[in-house]
Amino acid sequence: MKKITVHAPGTVANLVCGFDILGLALQDPCDVMTLERTDTPGLTIRHLDDHGLPETPEKNVAGVSLLSLMAALDEPIGLHMTIEKKIKPGSGIGSSAASAAGSVAAANALLGNPFSKDQLVQFAMNGEKLATGVKHADNIAPCLMGGVTLIRSIHPLDIVSITPPPLYVTLVHPQIEVRTADARQILKKQILLKDAIKQWGNIAGLVAGLMKQDYELISRSLEDVLIEPIRSILIPEFSKVKQRSLAAGALGGGISGSGPSIFMLSKDEATAKAIESEMAAIFTGTGIPFSTYVTTINNQGVIIHELS
């Protein structure tokens, strides 16, 4: 095989009460990435989109991830990657993770799968570090593996796949910038033990609810007493979106990653679309450009299309 195309899905990290440990993969949007072997050793990258991302491999998230994978090979190879980024950078739905995870998944498939999923996560985390300053895996893992993933631990890496019941996801992306670094900086370093206990009751409830396919339990567990009250101040119209989504029948939801996108989960498509209408109604008239998505959970992860 000399050339491969992959679809790398957007992802929602944190999942309300699962700060830094939970994430899920979306059917849409996906980045489209094509990787081909070249005769000249080294890596070249070309973006087919207009997001103005750097094409120098060392400055590109996919580039850094691929270079880290290539360094683990026995001998130098030549690769050329084209990226059509459909997940907007800075949207909070795992744009950098899709570049990082999609590129290494493509390379692994192109090379005959020499690396394990855990190794791919490690390579891709180097890309995430370039984008966010932190080696985190809560977008990379669901992007690579699909479904809902739990990062039980980063050192050592311990990723647990959780198969969710069918769920619809409605997202709104208000096009303002929330820097991940800012969103992280405003968090309190110290928290109350009693709040932490409430949070881990909800996390345990959410994991149990997903695995039992108990929508009511999922809904009751989608509560965040620690992060959302602080971070939501960075997200325009957050409480209005949440209130009206719940009134429209959402199971629950919150900030996607560190924002600015807001996601809501629901059991059926009609509810998911009603939530989308509420979101659109709220942002129309604010003057803030926005886009909305209604999608489902991607249980596959990066989708590999073999080419030639």
Add this chain to the structure above:
Amino acid sequence: MKKITVHAPGTVANLVCGFDILGLALQDPCDVMTLERTDTPGLTIRHLDDHGLPETPEKNVAGVSLLSLMAALDEPIGLHMTIEKKIKPGSGIGSSAASAAGSVAAANALLGNPFSKDQLVQFAMNGEKLATGVKHADNIAPCLMGGVTLIRSIHPLDIVSITPPPLYVTLVHPQIEVRTADARQILKKQILLKDAIKQWGNIAGLVAGLMKQDYELISRSLEDVLIEPIRSILIPEFSKVKQRSLAAGALGGGISGSGPSIFMLSKDEATAKAIESEMAAIFTGTGIPFSTYVTTINNQGVIIHELS
């Protein structure tokens, strides 16, 4: 029916990383309680053991729980209860919860099950409050329902049953007094967010591991970075017991409730017995009287024996 006998099991609360939210029920030891209807309205209690517990209903954990249930009935009834307490008070394996949960489960069965499980938990929590000063349900819920229970929330009460895989439990009870109030008081009210994140990764991992019947994941998740490092100083030989139990093949374990008992989980009986030998070897020669148990998980909760 005029008379009923129940077995109310001991329980292990907290389960290492599940502070204040998780608990499991044991096959052994169990309190034996007999409840009979009498013609004179009111409640009388007699202890068949020599623990010196008060028999005045208002000062007795089972008594307070039963009075709370009786107050919810439409008309006054007469009850007499005898209790043979085989779970030592102050052992940290849910002695007061067994009194509280056993008594209300017996009364509910005797009266034709007028109350739901959640109502029984509420009645029994009044008994727990008498014993520990706090209305907590992490021993009561597994005692009543069996298996592993998650208290997602106390207000409103939200109890989730989790069916564990087959597990052996080894316990050692060093007979020193650790007051629950003391064990609670030495905890820090504020904790680091990064430690809380580690803890909720482990809790999520433990719930997933139990539900997936993944012993390795259970083992990796049985880690407590917050409570154990503080509370274990109240428990003699704690680190030695833990180290040698793990070396003998334990999946993991820690302080049972707020101590002084220490529990260890394992996959098979031979390992559970090897752990018991290690525990006994450690406490023999310390001069501290101790007892050990090897048992399994009780998946039934309070066992009702109908009599007449």
